[in-house]
Amino acid sequence: MADPDQTQKSNSSELCEIKEEGDAFHVELHGDLSAKTVGDAWEKAFSALEKSDKKKVLVDAKGVDYCDGSGVAFLFALRMACVKNDKEYAVEGLKEQFQTLFDQFPKDGKLDEDTSKRHSLNFVERIGEGTYMVLKDWRAQIVFIGEMLYATRFVIRHPRKFRWNDTLVIAEKAGINALPIVAMIGFLMGLIMAFQAVAPLKQFGVEIFVVNLVSLAMLRELGPIMTAIMLAGRSGSAFAAEIGTMKVNEEINALVTMGIEPVPFLALPRMLAATCMMPVLTMYANLVGIAGGMLVMLSLGHPWAELYTQLTRSVGLHDVFAGLIKTFVFGTIVASIGVLRGLQTASGATAVGESATRAVVSGIFLIVFTDALFSIVFYVLDI
Amino acid sequence: MSDKSSNKKPLIEVRDFTAAYNDTVILENISFDVYEGEVFIILGSSGCGKSTLLKHLIGLYEPQSGTISIDGKDITKTKGEERVELLKEFGVTYQSGALFGSMNLIENVRLPMEEFTELTPNAMDLIAKMKLHLVGLGKYYNHLPAEISGGMQKRAGIARAMALDPALLFLDEPSAGLDPITSAELDALILRLNKSLGITFVMVTHELPSIYAIADRVIMLDGKTKSIVAEGKPEELRDHSDNDLVKRFFNREAEPIESKNNHE
Numbered sequence: 001m002a003d004p005d006q007t008q009k010s011n012s013s014e015l016c017e018i019k020e021e022g023d024a025f026h027v028e029l030h031g032d033l034s035a036k037t038v039g040d041a042w043e044k045a046f047s048a049l050e051k052s053d054k055k056k057v058l059v060d061a062k063g064v065d066y067c068d069g070s071g072v073a074f075l076f077a078l079r080m081a082c083v084k085n086d087k088e089y090a091v092e093g094l095k096e097q098f099q100t101l102f103d104q105f106p107k108d109g110k111l112d113e114d115t116s117k118r119h120s121l122n123f124v125e126r127i128g129e130g131t132y133m134v135l136k137d138w139r140a141q142i143v144f145i146g147e148m149l150y151a152t153r154f155v156i157r158h159p160r161k162f163r164w165n166d167t168l169v170i171a172e173k174a175g176i177n178a179l180p181i182v183a184m185i186g187f188l189m190g191l192i193m194a195f196q197a198v199a200p201l202k203q204f205g206v207e208i209f210v211v212n213l214v215s216l217a218m219l220r221e222l223g224p225i226m227t228a229i230m231l232a233g234r235s236g237s238a239f240a241a242e243i244g245t246m247k248v249n250e251e252i253n254a255l256v257t258m259g260i261e262p263v264p265f266l267a268l269p270r271m272l273a274a275t276c277m278m279p280v281l282t283m284y285a286n287l288v289g290i291a292g293g294m295l296v297m298l299s300l301g302h303p304w305a306e307l308y309t310q311l312t313r314s315v316g317l318h319d320v321f322a323g324l325i326k327t328f329v330f331g332t333i334v335a336s337i338g339v340l341r342g343l344q345t346a347s348g349a350t351a352v353g354e355s356a357t358r359a360v361v362s363g364i365f366l367i368v369f370t371d372a373l374f375s376i377v378f379y380v381l382d383i
Numbered sequence: 384m385s386d387k388s389s390n391k392k393p394l395i396e397v398r399d400f401t402a403a404y405n406d407t408v409i410l411e412n413i414s415f416d417v418y419e420g421e422v423f424i425i426l427g428s429s430g431c432g433k434s435t436l437l438k439h440l441i442g443l444y445e446p447q448s449g450t451i452s453i454d455g456k457d458i459t460k461t462k463g464e465e466r467v468e469l470l471k472e473f474g475v476t477y478q479s480g481a482l483f484g485s486m487n488l489i490e491n492v493r494l495p496m497e498e499f500t501e502l503t504p505n506a507m508d509l510i511a512k513m514k515l516h517l518v519g520l521g522k523y524y525n526h527l528p529a530e531i532s533g534g535m536q537k538r539a540g541i542a543r544a545m546a547l548d549p550a551l552l553f554l555d556e557p558s559a560g561l562d563p564i565t566s567a568e569l570d571a572l573i574l575r576l577n578k579s580l581g582i583t584f585v586m587v588t589h590e591l592p593s594i595y596a597i598a599d600r601v602i603m604l605d606g607k608t609k610s611i612v613a614e615g616k617p618e619e620l621r622d623h624s625d626n627d628l629v630k631r632f633f634n635r636e637a638e639p640i641e642s643k644n645n646h647e
Binding site for chain 2: 111113
């Protein structure tokens with residue numbers, strides 16, 4: 001193989017000579033016509049050809065020592081330009097082996113066209129398409145819920161058919177392995193809330209109410225919602241990516257053709273694992289969050305006994321359960337949306353990434369939406 | 384087919400090469416040459432290390448020991464700019480096509496040109512279209528890889544590998560999964576490029592018709608001995624080899640089950 005830089009330098013200046021003689025536009029080529037060298041010749045020839053009014057273009061290729069695909073493309077580009085502008089075109093003296101390659105391309109200078117049309121949508125069509133997609137997605141979610149309920153009924157009747165081992169493995173990955181990150185975020189949330197609240201409350205001499213604020217906020221709202229968002233980011237996306245990859249690799253098709261329904265096989269273990277792990281993770285986040293708040297208060301000189309009394313006065317079991325009851329629903333939402341997005345994966349590596357993103361976005365939206373519904377219900381029921 | 388090895392210099396020189404994954408040795412102490420302008424095929428039964436060897440030849444993996452020189456430069460030792468220059472000298476197609484899913488076919492083929500040439504966008508478009516025309520995909524250049532069949536993806540992979548018109552092309556099982564007509568067209572394309580442009584081909588393939596149609600020379604790897612058990616022209620190996628594996632391969636005979644189990 002020749003040194004590419006050397007080749008480029010030696011050829012760029014003398015590769016292409018343009019002459020106009022009689023009624024013809026002459027292109028004289030020398031040396032190597034390759035991807036590395038043809039660029040200059042291309043520009044030189046075409047800028048001269050645009051200005052020329054000659055009706056004939058003659059290419060003298062006797063001096064061409066080497067002509068690769070890019071060189072042939074240059075000769076073909078000249079042919080295309082001549083056809084377009086109704087000029088005669090001829091290539092002379094091209095060595096036989098390069099002529100063979102050149103002959104692979106149409107003599108009429110017309111390459112095949114990709115006739116597939118990509119219709120670009122206008123504003124109204126985009127709104128229509130968006131609405132249709134949202135409605136279609138809602139329908140898919142309703143159908144999926146139906147499939148899940150049907151699969152759950154089947155498993156209740158045939159518990160031995162359920163994949164208990166898979167469920168335990170998923171519970172370990174989604175639950176136990178998530179404890180460190182849940183602990184860290186929960187602890188820091190409690191700590192931050194306490195620090196933010198202590199200054200304004202101190203002005204009124206009621207800084208002990210920091211305990212109420214941190215414990216109520218963690219137990220009723222922040223603990224469940226923050227843990228659910230972390231589960232959506234950590235495990236919901238993992239479910240979608242894992243099942244999406246299975247879809248791309250045709251593993252889902254293999255399940256279907258074996259007569260195994262993908263929803264009970266893949267979705268139920270994940271749903272059960274996430275639904276069971278979500279309350280555990282939330283309780284853990286609540287505990288460490290309140291501990292974070294307490295630590296701030298201890299560091300400010302409040303005795304432990306005072307903090308404990310304030311804590312038991314400010315929160316009751318109904319607060320604990322009001323938070324925990326939501327976590328079962330959040331766990332189910334995260335797992336089912338992760339599996340659904342995985343099963344909706346199109347083909348290709350990009351599709352898996354899109355599914356994981358959609359799982360997280362839809363999961364977080366549904367968590368917040370459901371939490372709002374819970375708030376209204378709790379207000380009405382005075383819980 | 385003329386003996387291209389007799390009068391040409393080696394383009395690839397592999398010396399005392401050993402490949403291993405962790406402690407598992409796949410190929411041990413093998414040496415061979417690939418000469419300029421030949422179609423060189425790596426053969427062997429499944430799992431014998433053909434694709435592993437190919438991945439070492441293109442510099443994806445580091446050998447446990449030995450050297451692999453392409454055009455006199457040791458690919459295992461080149462670094463930085465020198466390595467980039469060396470990588471530009473050859474093209475590679477993978478078993479799956481390995482096209483970029485977010486780009487359509489013409490963008491896939493244009494990519495190496497955009498990175499490594501000074502061609503104008505129009506020139507790059509035309510060259511990419513012509514490469515796709517050569518592999519029979521002229522009508523699909525606006526399609527995304529996911530919108531075409533597996534065989535078409537392989538052919539588009541070949542078009543992309545040819546984007547910079549390299550002097551050396553590595554093909555990993557290019558005709559696997561293709562119908563006989565497309566496979567024969569691919570063979571014809573390889574021969575045409577080999578004859579007109581003198582491109583050297585290094586291929587891994589199992590397809591006997593392709594091997595007879597296009598191979599100048601083959602080597603056969605044996606997973607049990609982790610070595611090269613045969614080297615030469617395919618017809619000579621088929622007709623004259625004393626090696627059991629070679630005879631079985633070319634005559635498509637199954638290995639006796641007892642012998643297979645003993646080895647495993």
